[in-house]
Amino acid sequence: MKFVELVLSPTQRYAYKTASDIEMNILGDFLASDVGYRPLPFRQWAYNNESHNASGNLTALEKNANSIVLTDIFAKDESPAALEMTHEQFIQILNDWQEKVCNIQPKAIIIQHENNQFVIQTIIVNENDQITPYPTIEPYPYLSWIKTGAMLCYTLFKILILGVLTIFFWLLLKAFNYIFPKA
Numbered sequence: 001m002k003f004v005e006l007v008l009s010p011t012q013r014y015a016y017k018t019a020s021d022i023e024m025n026i027l028g029d030f031l032a033s034d035v036g037y038r039p040l041p042f043r044q045w046a047y048n049n050e051s052h053n054a055s056g057n058l059t060a061l062e063k064n065a066n067s068i069v070l071t072d073i074f075a076k077d078e079s080p081a082a083l084e085m086t087h088e089q090f091i092q093i094l095n096d097w098q099e100k101v102c103n104i105q106p107k108a109i110i111i112q113h114e115n116n117q118f119v120i121q122t123i124i125v126n127e128n129d130q131i132t133p134y135p136t137i138e139p140y141p142y143l144s145w146i147k148t149g150a151m152l153c154y155t156l157f158k159i160l161i162l163g164v165l166t167i168f169f170w171l172l173l174k175a176f177n178y179i180f181p182k183a
Contacts, residue, residue: 002113004028005123008105017108023083026070027111027118029058031093037102039094046090063087089118096120 004024006014014032019025034056035042045054045061046068054061055073062069068090070083085093093111097120101109106122113119 003110005108005110006032007108012105014101014109022072022081024111024113026059026072026081026083027093027113029072030056030061030070031097031101031111033058035094035097039098039102043091043094046087046094085118089116093118093120 002020002024004019004027005017006028007017009015013036016025016028016032019028045051046063052063058073060071060073067084067086071080075081100120100122104122108123109120110123111118111120
């Protein structure tokens with residue numbers, strides 16, 4: 001069974017988590033990045049007989065007489081991996097994406113390809129589970145003397161700036177009194 005798993009990121013966009021092979025990775029990239037929450041333009045493209053090529057942020061699409069081929073636009077190979085599906089499968093996966101993903105926005109989904117069918121399933125996730133497609137970055141625990149030193153330098157800098165400004169305005173006032181003396 002081939003599959004691709006996508007998770008809902010903190011920015012409310014789906015992101016790639018894992019896949020069984022590169023072809024399913026291409027499908028995940030296409031749906032998560034290129035389609036996103038707007039499958040209608042790709043559905044219209046599939047029905048348009050005049051346009052045979054399309055591309056998104058990560059994938060290129062080519063429409064043949066019997067199939068639609070998805071490829072990675074950043075592939076370094078001369079003959080990159082491709083996912084080929086029928087027009088009906090393409091339309092069905094866009095319809096399922098709208099119905100099961102865009103409308104419901106589950107925290108995680110898995111798309112399976114088995115017996116020549118693409119099936120989108122939601123994954124039940126506990127509310128306590130933290131789903132992040134990227135590793136969490138913890139702040140560095142700075143030593144207290146570094147924090148204190150930085151605060152001291154900042155305070156001294158502010159005092160220095162205030163002193164310089166005070167001297168500047170005092171000199172400006174003296175110059176003003178020199179230029180315009182009181183009668």
